[in-house]
Amino acid sequence: MVYYTFSDYLKQRYGEKVYKLPIALPLTCPNRDGTCGVNGCTFCGSIGTGYENLPSSMSVTQQITANKAHIIPKYKAKKFIAYLQNFSNTYLPINDLIRYAEEATHDENIVALYIATRPDCINEYYLARLNDLKEHRHIDICIELGLQTVNYKSLIKINRGHTLAEFIDAVLRIKQYNIQTCAHIILNLPWDDMTDVIETAKIMSALRLDQVKLHALYIIKNTVMAEQYLNNEIKLISLSEYKQRVITFLEYLSPDIVLQRLIGRAPAENTLFSNWHTGWWKIRDEIIAEMENKNLQQGLHYNYLNGQALKKFIAYN
Template sequence: MELYNTYSAHLKKRFGEKVYKLPVNLPVTCPNRMEGRGCSFCAGVGTGFEAMSETVPVKDQLNRTKAYIGKRYGAKKFLAYFQNYTNTFLPIGEFRNYVLEALEEEDIVGISISTRPDCIRKDYLEFLNEIQQERGAAVTIEFGLQTVNYHTLKKMNRGHTLAEYLNAVLLTAPFGFEICTHVILNLPGDTVEDAVETARVISALPVSVVKAHSLYIPKNSVLYEEYRDGKISLCTKEEYINRLAEFVAELRKDIVIERLFSRVPEEDAVFSNWGVSWWKLKDLFEETMKQKGYVQGCRCNYLDGAALRRWRI
């Protein structure tokens, strides 16, 4: 029995062969940086460490990365991943042009749009629905939630609350897109209970993919200053693995897990993954799941009238 639903298997089943995501960097920022430094864990470059400069045309970004990925992994189909910052913070006309440029490439079978819960609107969704219906392109919308603990969201200066995330998912769901949610399970102040409740809220919603990130602290971020000055404490590696195991056990069985740990160049962060490689952490996570007797969704027993089942009503 598989411990959890892997993203690679999901893509292979959906498209019939290996499919890889190609990062695309657009000339856009984040509304949370317009009047300040943005989220506490964000550095000036956003999250697109592996992406090319936003000055490079979209087609060139795709083709250069495709040449490397295709040769190394033997892939022939790809997803254009609009990754960095808040892509729907672009005016709808500009956003439309960039997406259409990506889809001019015949081996691009879908797009994935990374954005904030407070930056999605019906006209953007209607455009994406057009390309899904008329061009057959698969569409995924990725929302950065991070945690359902609204106190932590405020401390991290996320600029949105849980309500905006709920609204974004419910607004998007009728269009039939895959909805992906990003979470960070070891934010300062959060506990294993927050990890469990995050899994439960996600499972109660029409979410199909989850990305779990272990917190890293980039240079030039507010969180780095707090870490340097001893104002925050981070949980241990063992505690994160335990939170991740509990999160996965509570997560609905059909949700696909795209990522378990962050991956960031060492030179860009002052703290990342406790100085341990992500594949060793993955081995430790899977060992912990087996020790606990867990598989994904084994504790997802709280939906659809749980009390009625408990009392056999």
């Protein structure tokens, strides 16, 4: 493959295909409840990202059981990842988080726990408790951090409520506990260009993230960004440009970093714009085909760390 796919990683790690079980918890986000903001990110809808989630009124066990009942007959699945997906899943009292995490990993067929959250919701005490759970349950834990871009000016424009500094701090703290890290990145924010794409890849590599999840920007109905879109205050790049940004991002990204996906998806009924009205799988396949045809691959330009300017001297030793 031209990039390190999530499916390849899972098969290497667990010996077979593994399936995510999305779980919605009854919580919110500090960028919504007044802790660091009240309106949330300008692109985020009222239900967050949990379009395919079961209601958070169901218990964690009930959600896992229901999702397994759907996935096992369809895919013959045997191993699973419990995925605390919607909003900021570490933004709650530590005992509540551990209680949910214990319930999510009680099933012996759960091999990992993935937790989606924000960089400003990472704390060493929380990490220590999660590490205890990891060792007790003998599972992997991966914390997925929403970042979107390393462009601090763009982070302000989308009302992210944190800067790049908090993200760097969160990653460094997580790594002290041998917990995996994943970053959520949007490659086509209206204020970003290819320079931002390359710098994002470089910073992900320098921090030695374990995984990255790429998204194309959705315009969710009834959001601040939807109003900007309808008023022609923002412009979106073409599909062709998005594909070039993904390819360039991959070329500068460390080949050791796993790509959970190259593009996401959102239901048409919830969006004004999503993936250029093109299937996510078609966009992914076109990216792969172009990279194969041009003999491109992840890490092609990964040559900028560890004192690049000194390498000419080392070569003669």
